[in-house]
Amino acid sequence: MSIPDPVVAPAGKVVGVDLGLNRPAVTSNKQFLGERRWKEQERRIFRLKRKLQAKGTKSAKRHLRKLSGKLLRQRKDHDHVLSKRIVAHTPAGSTMVVENLTHIRSRARMKKKTESQRRLHSWSFAQFHAFLTYKAQEKGIRVVKVDPRHTSQTCSRCGHQARKNRRSQSLFLCRECGYCLNADLNASHNIREKYLSSLASLGISLVGGSSSSGLSSQPLVGEGQAPGLSRGGLDTRPHTL
Ligand SMILES: [Zn+2]
Incomplete structure (x- = not known):
């Protein structure tokens, strides 16, 4: 059981982050x-693990244990580096939006994206999210999660949603308006x-889509900021109501 945090309209910039495999x-x-x-580094170990698992001999099992430890350390390392870089490129006081990939493997609808795009099948979103959140908090950045459905198939310019919009792993081309850009950026x-x-559906309006319209005490779906973190002193923009 968790008590939802009170929702505050974002005071600074709102930055969307897509987590993928290509990038x-x-x-x-x-x-x-x-x-x-x-991707290749992790895959190499992953493939080797599979091979050893199939072998099943005593020495294979020993190697497997070593390798599993290596893979975990490598992922941890990559997750640290990646979360650090994301935070470094996000202005203090912003709100960072990520997809909620917690139950990604049990979601049949996400199968395509899970297998082809996610960093690895067994990649732990929980670990990455934990790293990202604490690093972000140190800089006064709030991390929120949204439902990941259709984020890769929808045109960010006209809103047209179709699986065919995605031309390839790296390119997005809208069948409706012709908008073409990097798929992950879209x-x-x-x-x-x-x-x-x-936020808008809760009646929280944003000025220009990136600055605050004040405060709200309405509850919001998803994640809020951790209790005890004050953003008040970090944001120096004037607030309008
Ligand atoms: Zn479009």
Whole structure:
């Protein structure tokens, strides 16, 4: 049981972050973060693990234990580096929006994205999210989660949603309006937009979509900031009501 945090309209900028495989993270600020080689590094170990599992001998099991430890350490390392970079590229006082990938493996609807795009099948979102959240809090950045559905298939310009919109792993081309851009960047805009519209549906309006319209005590779906973290002293923008 958790008590939902009170919802506050974002005071600073709102930044959407898409977590993927081609690029570990792409932000709506057009930052492409993380290393492409991570995918191959992690995959190599993953494949080797599979091989050893199939072998099943005593020595194979011993190697497997070592390898599992190695993979976990490597992921942890990558998660630390990636979360650090995302926070470094996000202004203090902003709200960072990520997809909630907690139950990603049990979601049949997300199957396609899970298998082809997520960093790895067994990648732990919980660990990454924990790293991201504490690093963000140190800088006065709030991390919120949104439902990941359709974020990769929807056009961030006209809102047209179709699976065919996604031309390839890296390119998005809207069948309706012809908007063409990096697929992960398009998703990051949708992730940001999802959060903004969830605020709008609660009657919290945003000025210009990026600055605050004041405070609200209404509860919001998803995550709020951790108790005890004060953003009041960090945001120096004038607030309008
Ligand atoms: Zn479009």
